Amino acid sequence: MFTQEAIKKRVAELGAAISQDYRNKELLMIGVLKGAYPFFADLSRAISLPLYIDFLVVSEHRIVSELTQDVAGQDVLIVEDVVDSGFTGAALKKDLETRHPKSLRLCTLLDKPHRRKVDLKIDYTGFVLPDKYVVGYGLDYRNKYRNLPYIAVLDQISDEETALSKAQ
Numbered sequence: 001m002f003t004q005e006a007i008k009k010r011v012a013e014l015g016a017a018i019s020q021d022y023r024n025k026e027l028l029m030i031g032v033l034k035g036a037y038p039f040f041a042d043l044s045r046a047i048s049l050p051l052y053i054d055f056l057v058v059s060e061h062r063i064v065s066e067l068t069q070d071v072a073g074q075d076v077l078i079v080e081d082v083v084d085s086g087f088t089g090a091a092l093k094k095d096l097e098t099r100h101p102k103s104l105r106l107c108t109l110l111d112k113p114h115r116r117k118v119d120l121k122i123d124y125t126g127f128v129l130p131d132k133y134v135v136g137y138g139l140d141y142r143n144k145y146r147n148l149p150y151i152a153v154l155d156q157i158s159d160e161e162t163a164l165s166k167a168q
């Protein structure tokens with residue numbers, strides 16, 4: 001669906017936009033694991049700002065790890081792999097808001113707007129997807145295919161299997 005070259009180009013554009021929007025500031029980037037790991041690594045290197053880096057592990061829309069960086073008073077950018085229902089992004093924003101960041105924005109590599117179940121503002125989007133299940137560049141099916149350097153559509157998986165893969 002998206003080649004290595006297309007991803008690289010889009011990540012560079014996002015990095016340039018973020019660097020411009022936060023110029024003269026420091027940014028705390030929080031990556032959502034596991035899916036965001038390649039995107040996060042590439043995006044962080046496309047941003048020309050002083051960066052603080054942290055990660056949260058999320059499983060089934062719940063945060064299952066702790067941050068090591070203080071969020072209070074920081075400009076914070078959450079980095080997700082894909083926004084589907086929006087539950088994960090909404091839960092993360094709600095949680096991080098309670099820690100009093102100076103600002104809080106959301107960046108996602110992929111957006112599936114047709115699948116949204118809750119209202120969620122996304123500040124930076126890599127690509128908008130049709131309602132298809134994709135793998136690669138961090139995205140998994142049952143925890144596999146994350147290391148593919150491109151993003152591909154995975155055909156013929158049942159709803160039950162989709163639900164199972166989300167649990168990982």
Ligand code: IMP
Pocket residue numbers: 035061081082083084085086087088089132133134135139140141166
């Ligand atoms: P949410 O529904 O917006 O909370 O997204 C939950 C999670 O579902 C994402 O972070 C992904 O891990 C997973 N997910 C949704 N769509 C896809 C897909 O097409 N491929 C792989 N994982 C997906």
Ligand code: MG
Pocket residue numbers: 035140165166167168
């Ligand atoms: Mg997943």
